[in-house]
Amino acid sequence: METKLSKVEIVTSLSKFTELNETLSKIGVTGMTVMQVLGCGVQKGAREYAKDVNVNMELLPKQLISIVVETERVPKVIEAVKQTLYTGHIGDGKIFVSDITNVVRVRTGEEGIVALK
């Protein structure tokens, strides 16, 4: 049976990159794509210490890290990422998981899980 793949996207603050990179490398993630983005969550960009809620969304600088792994490894990856990013403060981030139908390595034409190794 063909191995199922999932994409894990992590949105978090810029300061957490080094730690996250170490964690993902340690658990055997073989590649990632990192983008600097602007965004906000349910707080609409309000700082945690602010008393009032923002009327309009204020976008804050964040990073979006995309990785693709075997679906069966997703819980382990999520747990490791949660442990690394957790501070208990608002703005620790969010993790999105979605299905991936195929991956193709351009150089060799390999597909599926083989293209990730």
Next chain:
Amino acid sequence: MDNKKLGLGSVVSTGVGLIVATTCLMSLGQGAGAVGCVFIIAMVIACALNMLTAGSLAELNALMPNLSGGLAQYTLACLGPFPSIVSMIGGYVVCNSLAASVEAAMFGNVLQQALALPVPATVISVAVIVLLIAANLFGIDMFAKVQDVVAYALIGSLLVLGIVGVIGAGSGQLVEQSANLTTAPKDILGMTAAAFWLFIGVEFIIPIAKDVRNARKNIPLGMFISLATVLLMQTLMVFGFRRYVKWSDLASSPVPHMLYGVNLLGTPGRIWMALVSVFAAVSTLNSVISGLGKICQGMSKLGMLPGIFMKTNRFGAPVAGILLIGGGILLVESTGLSTTTEISFILLTGSVFWMVSYILAHVNVLIMRKRLPKAPRSFKTPFGPVLPVIGIIGTAYMILNISPDPAVRNKIWLLTGCIFVILGVYAFLWIKLKMKIPVFKAMPIEKVMAMENELYYPAHKASERSSAFMKG
């Protein structure tokens, strides 16, 4: 670059240094004097219960890392402001003031005995308290730099003196006496409350977590190793006591460690123990006066105490907090603490406040397990709710059996009960009238975490001013 410098070894030495104070030596001497070597069984039980508390506190710290207020903030997020105020003022401010009074009393007793001064011990104690209050008001933290040295000296002294006693290598006369004065389980269990004091304070490791390498692993591990190390040191001392000091002399002495030092090594032993005790007592007293002043300042920032506690003088010292704590210590001290009975009574009363705080720590863990079952915890005590529940039952048992003497026990309950009622009335009125929030409603964890931000208070004050201006 990793700027965190402290490893596991530093965490353990800090932990042991924080747990061991001269009052512990007093409790150790009294406990061993009352039942003999079987006091070690009571020590093991008390140590195990403190390890359970350390586990619960480490789990709460994993869930709400780097909170300066510690238990006050955990309780605020789990049980609401009322238990938080009562436990914080009772468990830390009142309890530490009582413990500091005893440290001051022991300082007076040791100096008077070592130097044979012609003034009463109470006068010496009051003088040192006044001196430390003045130093703190002028922003002079004179003992901060030597605190580590004092801690190491105390640990080293206890280990060396314990081993010398155990192997019988002292210059003093060996004492022939039975190892145990009783073996009845009831008598041994009755001493666990006295033994509890020997291990109290392991939670003070948590604030250094920010400076520790791999804190997620080293903080809980450091807490457990610290407690085990203290148990080893005290066990050696008990075996040493057996060979050099009569149990009855040990039980009746207000400074049993001095007695042991003299019996073990003669005059050098007396001087050795006197130096270590005096420095340890003064450094503990200083930590309490300056540390609790800052805790009052922090609680004032959270709105839990009047705003006057937030104000600092031109030296940056929180005047109201220092005067309140220093005054409290003076008040207890002026009652003339000097005998073992009085000192033991105050220590046991302080223990009750502390034990109530520890029970709340276990309750907080259970509440958070229910409320946030999936939140990441870098440390979680194993076996589900079993260990926190054992911690609650064990600590409650010790409160119920705080003293083997029913008259003393009732007196302790009466005193702690009265103080809790006064604190309860203050907390209720303060939360209702000043904080204007529900008395027993837990505060969202993210709000408690946000309160830690130094911009939280100015931002909220500015927002209140601007709404008042708009209304006006």
